Amino acid sequence: MSIVEIFFSPSGTTQKVADQIASNFSQEKEICNLLIFKSAKELASDDVAVVVMPVFAGRIPKAARERLSKIKGNNTPAIAVVNYGNAHVTDSLLELVDLLRENSFNVVAAASTVSHHSIFDGVAVGRPDQSDLEKIDEFSQKCIEKIETNESLKSEVPGNRPYTDYKQLPFEISCDDSLCAFCYDCVSVCPEKAIPEDDPIETDLSICSRCTACISICPEDARRFSGDAFEAKKPAFEEANSERKEPEFYL
Numbered sequence: 064m065s066i067v068e069i070f071f072s073p074s075g076t077t078q079k080v081a082d083q084i085a086s087n088f089s090q091e092k093e094i095c096n097l098l099i100f101k102s103a104k105e106l107a108s109d110d111v112a113v114v115v116m117p118v119f120a121g122r123i124p125k126a127a128r129e130r131l132s133k134i135k136g137n138n139t140p141a142i143a144v145v146n147y148g149n150a151h152v153t154d155s156l157l158e159l160v161d162l163l164r165e166n167s168f169n170v171v172a173a174a175s176t177v178s179h180h181s182i183f184d185g186v187a188v189g190r191p192d193q194s195d196l197e198k199i200d201e202f203s204q205k206c207i208e209k210i211e212t213n214e215s216l217k218s219e220v221p222g223n224r225p226y227t228d229y230k231q232l233p234f235e236i237s238c239d240d241s242l243c244a245f246c247y248d249c250v251s252v253c254p255e256k257a258i259p260e261d262d263p264i265e266t267d268l269s270i271c272s273r274c275t276a277c278i279s280i281c282p283e284d285a286r287r288f289s290g291d292a293f294e295a296k297k298p299a300f301e302e303a304n305s306e307r308k309e310p311e312f313y314l
């Protein structure tokens with residue numbers, strides 16, 4: 064029996080939430096990082112899945128969905144969490160709960176957690192913070208009780224079907240060639256293969272999902288969001304989403 068942490072975390076906060084939930088369980092941990100894990104996998108009925116996904120334009124990221132679709136349960140208990148940047152959860156949590164149920168997981172509880180916005184870095188700075196982590200611990204303890212008594216999720220989660228359409232954000236990602244050390248870490252991590260293997264300065268914006276993994280992994284801080292659309296949107300977005308939102312839990 065293992066606690067299987069399944070997450071897609073380009074900038075690291077989603078993994079932080081998954082780690083915090085898993086740390087409440089005493090069993091052995093197994094990590095399934097969907098940025099690098101692409102194979103099929105089946106969990107046993109006595110495993111527990113802690114599944115945490117970031118919110119991308121109101122959905123779970125397409126690449127994460129495709130990879131998660133290959134992971135099947137056997138009536139395996141699952142905790143379903145979406146991690147968002149203090150703006151909107153939209154249909155992402157419903158989508159995640161639906162997908163896990165389709166894949167034979169028994170969803171026992173669900174949550175939306177708030178983390179630092181990975182594009183607009185003035186939003187939700189420092190989150191998840193101590194208060195968030197304490198609430199996540201309380202939720203995890205309730206999940207443990209529900210798993211012991213073999214209960215399922217009873218509450219409705221927010222969201223509508225059909226889910227909102229996927230949106231590709233219009234922002235550019237640029238690379239400063241004077242900073243790049245040609246380590247190719249960005250090429251390896253990119254889930255969309257949008258950075259040419261022989262030229263890490265370039266990004267194919269027609270296939271890039273703006274996931275932020277390349278920006279986050281770059282040891283030289285060479286990659287960033289840029290361009291007129293991004294600069295124009297940033298102040299208004301940060302102002303509109305400056306009020307603190309709290310995590311929500313569904314049992």
Ligand SMILES: Cc1cc2nc3c(=O)[nH]c(=O)nc-3n(C[C@H](O)[C@H](O)[C@H](O)COP(=O)(O)O)c2cc1C
Nearest residue numbers: 072073074075076077120121148150151178180181
């Ligand atoms: C492409 C993209 C779209 C996003 N869309 C939303 C959104 O619809 N609502 C929101 O609140 N945050 C949104 N965010 C912010 C992320 O959900 C949030 O920062 C999350 O913590 C990122 O997880 P990570 O640190 O594991 O990458 C978006 C981020 C990206 C990169």
Ligand code: SF4
Nearest residue numbers: 253271272274275277
């Ligand atoms: S190039 Fe785009 S899709 Fe690839 S890692 Fe960077 S942001 Fe993500």
Ligand code: SF4
Nearest residue numbers: 243244246247249281
């Ligand atoms: S991760 Fe950064 S330093 Fe390494 S190749 Fe990519 S842009 Fe250059």
